[in-house]
Amino acid sequence: MAANTEELKRILGEAADLRAAGAVLRWDQETYMPPGGAGGRAMALSTVSRLAHETFVSDRVGELLETAQAELGGEDPDSDEVRLVKISKRLFDKERKVPGDYVAEFSRVTSLAQQAWQKAKGESNFPHFRPHLERVIELRRQYAEFFAPYDSVYDPLLDDFEPGMKAAQVKTIFTDLRKQQVALVQAIADKGNVIDDRLLYQRFPEDKQLAFGMEIAQRFGFDLNRGRQDLSAHPFTTEFGSGDVRITTCLNPEFLPNGMFGTFHETGHALYGQGIPERYDRTPLAGNLSLAFHESQSRTWENLVGLSRPFWKAFYSRLQSTFPEQLGRVDLETFYRAVNKVTPSLIRTEADEATYNLHVMLRFELELAFLEGSLVAADLPEAWNRRMEEYLGIAPPNDEKGVLQDIHWSLGYIGYFPTYCLGNLVSAQLWEAALEAMPDLAQQIERGEFGGLLAWQRENIHRHGGKFEPMELIVRATGKPLSAEPYLRYLRGKYGEIYGL
């Protein structure tokens, strides 16, 4: 067995090396690459992606997995080795259905689409992006066909981001959740108690924003020996192994929350990445992470910590001393209420917690529609704007603040958005479990201490890497299956107090 396992690990390691190389190429594309590099980068990414795929789905890997499964029959089903083989087999069976040429073409098309999106967004010019998006949608439909038959054309795409989840389940969760969130937003609106958040719309110099963000990121536990932060048009986190986990941020010099809470958010992702055991590096156990779980970690640090009163009790004076002119005469309570103001808004990443999920639902519905063919790309801006009007009562003044705001579709990430909403649900459920284990969690945070929370995450989530399926992991971590109730409890508690509901 040893020799077979060694060979399997060697090949999986090479596939992981190629994936890491691709991730570095993509990171560079988003941060530092000059415009002239776009064409060559698309080709390089295409070749690297195809080879990663071909390495992973080779006949030899199939044989080695079969042998390993047979040989590991009597072992502890939760051991690293058994899980490695199980996860690898699952991914192998899936990837095996996708031809290498498709992978190369998808990589090439999305690399160019991403460049086109950036330009289109900058110019608020949807027609410039449209042909790229059309090609992406076509390719994603083709992808779904590799997994036919399916219940929904959406299922094979969703499964890449949230293993095992189905569009029908998402629909069920969303239908109930929307009712309750809309009721909450309505109750807040009915109160007529409009919070003044103009204090957030001042000039906040970018260098100071960066410095404050990185100070907090490090306080949270982000290790700069194994990571860094750069600027990009759309913030993201990427991992080239547990020793090199990078975040990016996008600052708005006229609006504080963007960069600040964006940094907290990406830091949450990065803490997860840095918490994956080193021994999982270069294996599928370092990947295969449920995006809902990944998002739960980012939303925990962004919202449950970063938007909480205990956090600002600890750090508001630090923020005031960073921006004395802007915030010196603003008291903590005014600031706390401003950053937690509930109001319909245009940009998902800037939305408050009460309305955020509505942005996600809109995207999910549009994705379903264009995958099923009931909506064509050319009609997307109008469909987007109509739904914004319907769900939030506001319409984007242009496509930059509408259909072009997110990078995801340009990268081919269709089926990704629901994980944001699921991540919110997971974050609240984990938070209740952490609170049960550490009843003084709020007091720790009020003292600026995050070690207890991070240790709880490391122990219950991070150290498992991609070893368990998401619905298995949530039961292990919280003792219960996934439920929307903790999140609704959290929203009602928080906004009930702020708005006096």
Added chain:
Amino acid sequence: MAANTEELKRILGEAADLRAAGAVLRWDQETYMPPGGAGGRAMALSTVSRLAHETFVSDRVGELLETAQAELGGEDPDSDEVRLVKISKRLFDKERKVPGDYVAEFSRVTSLAQQAWQKAKGESNFPHFRPHLERVIELRRQYAEFFAPYDSVYDPLLDDFEPGMKAAQVKTIFTDLRKQQVALVQAIADKGNVIDDRLLYQRFPEDKQLAFGMEIAQRFGFDLNRGRQDLSAHPFTTEFGSGDVRITTCLNPEFLPNGMFGTFHETGHALYGQGIPERYDRTPLAGNLSLAFHESQSRTWENLVGLSRPFWKAFYSRLQSTFPEQLGRVDLETFYRAVNKVTPSLIRTEADEATYNLHVMLRFELELAFLEGSLVAADLPEAWNRRMEEYLGIAPPNDEKGVLQDIHWSLGYIGYFPTYCLGNLVSAQLWEAALEAMPDLAQQIERGEFGGLLAWQRENIHRHGGKFEPMELIVRATGKPLSAEPYLRYLRGKYGEIYGL
């Protein structure tokens, strides 16, 4: 033929994609990668390098090259297609002798050695680097064996950087050149006319150094839509295709010339990279460049332009207004003499033109010695210091300023140094040819106009990419074979005037 050629180009393109990916990984390693990324990066680079190699030396490429050679028999021997096949065949025959495992191991070892060198240099701690260097030397000797029999163990290594050149030729050129350069340096010393260059050792803020360097780089013709500049421990230029050519610089806030002439130097390399025709992208015609020619381009812009009186007549007032406190009261002639001061110094990259080649000769001799086995790595610092004493009359105070100063050996670049000296010779020979074509070249430069010179380089050098062997290209560009005479004429003319010899 068309189908075969298409297939050949496709495979060569994929090998080029993998090489470009490796170059991005290496660029990132030198500029932005956090320390924790070293281990994973070494593995990724190793896999990518091995695959690039295996792709290029596959049996299929061998067959396709044979077929293409036969089919192209009657074509113009200078056509792109014939040359592509010829160059590819030459590289194929060479690379084919090197096993893929060797390539992977060499990549892994040098990636780690590069990290170790950086740390060792920072701490002036040679023993930290020694075991890595020993392994690199061992691997390079092993490499030479793949090409046995050879005249010198040095030949197969040198050939990678300077196609066709032999150690014996280098020795012959160096022996004569050393005599003449030593005589020149001696004549300068005998004059007793010591130039005061203390004005260069002031505090020059790094942001202003960067801004001035990039202003000149753009004036020279560096296109920021197809390139960029970053900081690294050791300046270098890297190309991911003609659309993405990057330079790095390393600034010394206490000494102006380092960053400034370093930027001019790397810009010279970058202008070459940006001048390669786009149609050569992803083919061996975009690479296979003689390093002596590459270096001739960098030395042209650094020295023949950047250290010339006409250049400073055009730009000195601009430099003064960038650094008014430091240079406001220093006149042009004093500045010109200071940057051209001849004096024995410790650091190759900071050496004046009269002593520079002596630094190269020292390295060449040490490389020969440790490859032949007459010198072991442990004795390198002492051997280095002894030779510095012998050639230049000065001894490094520590290994940071001695044997650890250059990145090359850590990258496995043994056999590279002679190309610096050859590059100087080529630069002067090309300059004489350019002057013949444009007798008013000095006047153009004095007006701050570089378009004529760049156009001459584009026409005579850049547009050919790697199509011609270096000794063929120099005849095409200048009408004569390589000679040291133009360089010696240049040195004698310049320093004769400055020192009144």
